[in-house]
Amino acid sequence: MSKREFEDDYVEYLLDQLESARRDRFEAHLKGCAECKKELAELREALFSLPLTLPLKQPPERLKDLILKQATADSVLFRVGWRQRGYQVWALAASVLLLILGVYAWQQWQAGVEMDRQVSLLREENRRLRESNQSLSDRVDLLTRPDTKFLRMVGLENYAGTSGSAFLQPADRTAVAFIHELPSLSQAQDFQMWVIQNGRPPIPSEVFKSSGVTTEVRLSVPIQVNEVAVLAVTIEPAGGSPQPTGPMVLAGRFEK
């Protein structure tokens, strides 16, 4: 079996999404394919670099004591003396290594001024990226909260290829919609979202443009979530309208 045959499997394997027969075949192949092993290791490194962007939080102090006590108890019960013999050699090697790294760190420190400037630039960029990451986490959070209401949106008449889904959060009256394959508009037009209650005029909401294959729209909902009957998107003059004037592209009714 060739490497090519398994190219689509790397990611699903890492995410534990391969069905068992396929996984067994992939693992059997991995044993004899250094190239696939390397490829998989690289993808694993990339995937598990994601938590490095999380805000760091320290576990409680007592946890370390608990773990070390348990480890020591393990040693008494299970570990054997011969393992200790290598300790001093490794300790010496580690000390030498730390000394070398220390000298290197000292040289780096001497290059200080330029590095300080770079660090300050990087901190600023870091802050911006952390905010962006937080915003993305908030959206994932919204999608997975148990009280989130789900709505499937369907393209109407001439817009059958358009579809979407919306997730509405009752607690903070926010929603996020993912709309796929919106039609092209002229410069003088925008899309506009409408929040509709039964028997009431539509309430104007977000005005937006298409941003590629999938457009994400975040909106605040001006009424109680359980009063929302329909979300709809129309085409309006640029900047939006107080009442719908253009064709309706897609709409969906909230499941009660």
Add this chain to the structure above:
Amino acid sequence: MGVETDLLEKVKTGDPAALSKLYDSYSAIVYSFAERILKDAVSAESVVQDVFLTVWRKAEQFSPERGSLCTWLLTLTRNKAIDALRSSARRNSTHVSISAEPDACEMPAGIDDPLVNVIEGEKRDLVRRALADIPDEQKIPIYLNFYNGLSHQEISEKLGLPLGTVKTRIRLGLERLRLELRQS
């Protein structure tokens, strides 16, 4: 051999001081990751305990050819946290719930070596920059699987996208992340 793997070699010899240093270096990221998945401090502590005792008892299972020590620790963390998440969801018959992120803490814990800390900090920045270049439509399904343990099928239903599209977006997103990190 790096400082990290050197510490692991000491752990293999049964040196509790090495385990203590390893804990100082990685407990914050392991705990933060577990708490991100479980959204519960007590359960996250239990995962941290489990991870470091696994390291202590089965350090020989670490294989550098499969990835770095940090990746191994985070793989153990994710496996244990997702298992806990699923068994808790089964017990409570509820969906996965996520609360707000913990407050940011500027400085992570680190090995007692300034160079190693600088390198770790640089890697964090690299990942943040790499992620900024990946479209949200690819990141969101990756996050839903990675942090919430949702299957591709569940993500497809959640986002109202065909299963094939979800798989493609996840694959493209991860391959792009790998490429960005490789080029950095």
